[in-house]
Amino acid sequence: MRNILTSSLTQLHKHIQNRTVSVSEICHVFLDRIAEVDERVRAFINVDSDAVLKRATEIDAKLQKKDFQAGRFTGIPIALKDVIVTRGQNTTCGSKILEGYIPPYDATVVERLKTEGAIILGKTNCDEFAMGSSTENSAFFVTRNPWDLERVPGGSSGGSAACVAAFEAPVALGTDTGGSIRQPAAFCGIVGLKPTYGRVSRYGLVAFASSLDQIGPLAHSVEDAASMLSLLSGPDPRDSTCLELDSIDFTANLNGDISDLRIGIARDWIDSVRDPDIRGALEKATSILEESGLTVEDVEFPSQDLSIATYYLVATAEASANLARYDGVRFGHRSKPTTNLESMYRKTRSEGFGPEVKRRIMLGTFSLSSGYYDAYYKQASKVRRLIREDFITAFKQVDVILGPVTPTPAFKVGEKTNDPLEMYLSDVFTVSANLAGLPGLSLPAAFTEKGLPVGLQLLASHCEEEKLLRVAHFLENELAVGKPSLPIE
Amino acid sequence: MSISRKDAERTAELAKLEFDPSELSLFVQQFQKVLDHFESLQEANTNRIEPLYQPVPQQETPMRSDKVERQIQQEDALRAAPSKKRGHFRVPRVID
Numbered sequence: 001m002r003n004i005l006t007s008s009l010t011q012l013h014k015h016i017q018n019r020t021v022s023v024s025e026i027c028h029v030f031l032d033r034i035a036e037v038d039e040r041v042r043a044f045i046n047v048d049s050d051a052v053l054k055r056a057t058e059i060d061a062k063l064q065k066k067d068f069q070a071g072r073f074t075g076i077p078i079a080l081k082d083v084i085v086t087r088g089q090n091t092t093c094g095s096k097i098l099e100g101y102i103p104p105y106d107a108t109v110v111e112r113l114k115t116e117g118a119i120i121l122g123k124t125n126c127d128e129f130a131m132g133s134s135t136e137n138s139a140f141f142v143t144r145n146p147w148d149l150e151r152v153p154g155g156s157s158g159g160s161a162a163c164v165a166a167f168e169a170p171v172a173l174g175t176d177t178g179g180s181i182r183q184p185a186a187f188c189g190i191v192g193l194k195p196t197y198g199r200v201s202r203y204g205l206v207a208f209a210s211s212l213d214q215i216g217p218l219a220h221s222v223e224d225a226a227s228m229l230s231l232l233s234g235p236d237p238r239d240s241t242c243l244e245l246d247s248i249d250f251t252a253n254l255n256g257d258i259s260d261l262r263i264g265i266a267r268d269w270i271d272s273v274r275d276p277d278i279r280g281a282l283e284k285a286t287s288i289l290e291e292s293g294l295t296v297e298d299v300e301f302p303s304q305d306l307s308i309a310t311y312y313l314v315a316t317a318e319a320s321a322n323l324a325r326y327d328g329v330r331f332g333h334r335s336k337p338t339t340n341l342e343s344m345y346r347k348t349r350s351e352g353f354g355p356e357v358k359r360r361i362m363l364g365t366f367s368l369s370s371g372y373y374d375a376y377y378k379q380a381s382k383v384r385r386l387i388r389e390d391f392i393t394a395f396k397q398v399d400v401i402l403g404p405v406t407p408t409p410a411f412k413v414g415e416k417t418n419d420p421l422e423m424y425l426s427d428v429f430t431v432s433a434n435l436a437g438l439p440g441l442s443l444p445a446a447f448t449e450k451g452l453p454v455g456l457q458l459l460a461s462h463c464e465e466e467k468l469l470r471v472a473h474f475l476e477n478e479l480a481v482g483k484p485s486l487p488i489e
Numbered sequence: 490m491s492i493s494r495k496d497a498e499r500t501a502e503l504a505k506l507e508f509d510p511s512e513l514s515l516f517v518q519q520f521q522k523v524l525d526h527f528e529s530l531q532e533a534n535t536n537r538i539e540p541l542y543q544p545v546p547q548q549e550t551p552m553r554s555d556k557v558e559r560q561i562q563q564e565d566a567l568r569a570a571p572s573k574k575r576g577h578f579r580v581p582r583v584i585d
Contacts, residue, residue: 437544
């Protein structure tokens with residue numbers, strides 16, 4: 001059944017549509033794989049095998065009828081980052097404060113998946129409230145990189161990236177606030193897509209930083225990511241920041257001509273990378289694009305040096321407001337015993353949140369507080385506009401920008417946990433897309449000598465996912481990064 | 490800008506968080522290092538630049554008609570409450 005594990009979404013769909021393999025068989029294959037490797041990878045916080053198999057049986061019963069048309073996602077098992085709420089199924093955000101929390105509703109993306117007949121395979125581990133770059137900030141356990149179990153899978157969607165990379169799920173959803181889909185995808189050797197801000201509804205995504213968060217897919221291929229985006233995107237009356245743009249079939253033009261597209265190279269970003277494997281992969285991709293006759297030119301981002309400071313001020317300010325709701329009143333952990341309301345709030349929050357979440361709430365509260373607001377939060381919001389202007393200028397010259405995702409391949413577990421700033425700086429190439437609201441994609445580009453994956457990043461202007469995916473698909477074919485074998489046996 | 494222990498205590502008060510003394514010392518140290526890195530922001534020339542709070546320009550906030558469409562039932566909303574009584578969330582005494 002190994003061919004099922006490594007099947008694309010299109011192949012799985014064909015099996016289901018043609019009734020050559022049943023949905024129950026497919027689910028068994030992935031559940032067996034989880035049982036085989038997840039003790040070591042630890043990608044999942046929970047997998048409800050009985051519910052998965054019950055749902056599979058129901059869909060198989062429908063498929064018994066000859067006239068039942070299987071949709072593109074009918075019977076496809078999908079893993080969800082545990083910051084996306086699922087009705088009746090535990091949603092923890094990787095935090096003790098929500099341990100045992102059962103949401104009374106589904107996120108819009110979950111509703112869409114269920115309507116299309118997809119099966120929620122399980123909820124994946126992440127940094128607490130998506131705050132982190134390694135999944136080491138989960139309150140429950142550390143997820144491991146399937147290519148090297150001593151290393152991190154990246155974060156914060158580390159569980160989603162690791163489970164796809166380890167073939168425990170054919171596809172997963174993650175969220176990206178400052179790189180949390182693209183960076184773990186790069187560390188795990190898969191495709192990660194952060195859509196334009198507003199392309200996908202955030203209703204039911206537990207908020208970290210509302211002006212930066214986006215849901216997106218982690219997948220084995222550009223085609224699978226495009227297919228998922230077609231399902232996820234579209235307006236939602238329950239999210240007023242969701243764009244009034246109808247969803248399109250993003251797979252339709254993947255093989256389209258790219259000769260009319262101009263490519264920008266983020267030269268300063270590439271030059272700042274010291275890792276020879278990442279530089280080599282980017283140089284190779286640049287040569288491929290040049291040799292294909294495309295217009296390729298360098299683009300500059302004068303405000304790039306300010307991106308980490310801007311991002312961490314904006315994100316933490318929004319987080320400090322969003323996380324005010326965890327007060328022990330309506331859901332989640334409540335400290336006991338408490339004498340009065342005020343001490344209940346303080347004790348509940350101090351017991352329930354982990355160190356990184358507390359650090360960020362403190363930083364955000366500080367930058368919003370009287371006397372510091374103008375110098376920190378307001379100044380960061382102004383610089384945010386400068387950062388976006390850099391991209392608007394660049395996208396007058398070019399259609400798609402190529403650059404690195406990360407300064408290094410996956411680092412070792414524990415390597416950066418004692419130094420929050422060092423961890424923040426590892427997001428240097430990903431945060432700008434969130435500040436500017438742009439779509440970005442991380443594509444596997446190579447493997448290092450040690451066998452670690454290396455990714456490259458593509459960025460496009462607002463709502464230009466079609467162009468982004470077309471270039472990504474072209475490079476995916478040209479680079480032809482073969483995987484040595486299953487990453488973990 | 491340097492941050493004092495007093496600043497950190499005030500911020501914790503506002504954020505409704507508690508730290509033991511050793512936690513707070515480590516926190517002040519880490520906080521200072523992060524703020525030092527953020528100093529570069531102060532040098533950016535942002536005269537006449539408006540703050541940006543929403544990254545993708547929208548024509549206008551979409552509105553819907555003001556009618557009740559769907560709602561979470563009271564029973565569902567209360568299900569995850571740590572303490573409840575007679576259809577309400579229950580909290581410790583607020584007024585002595």
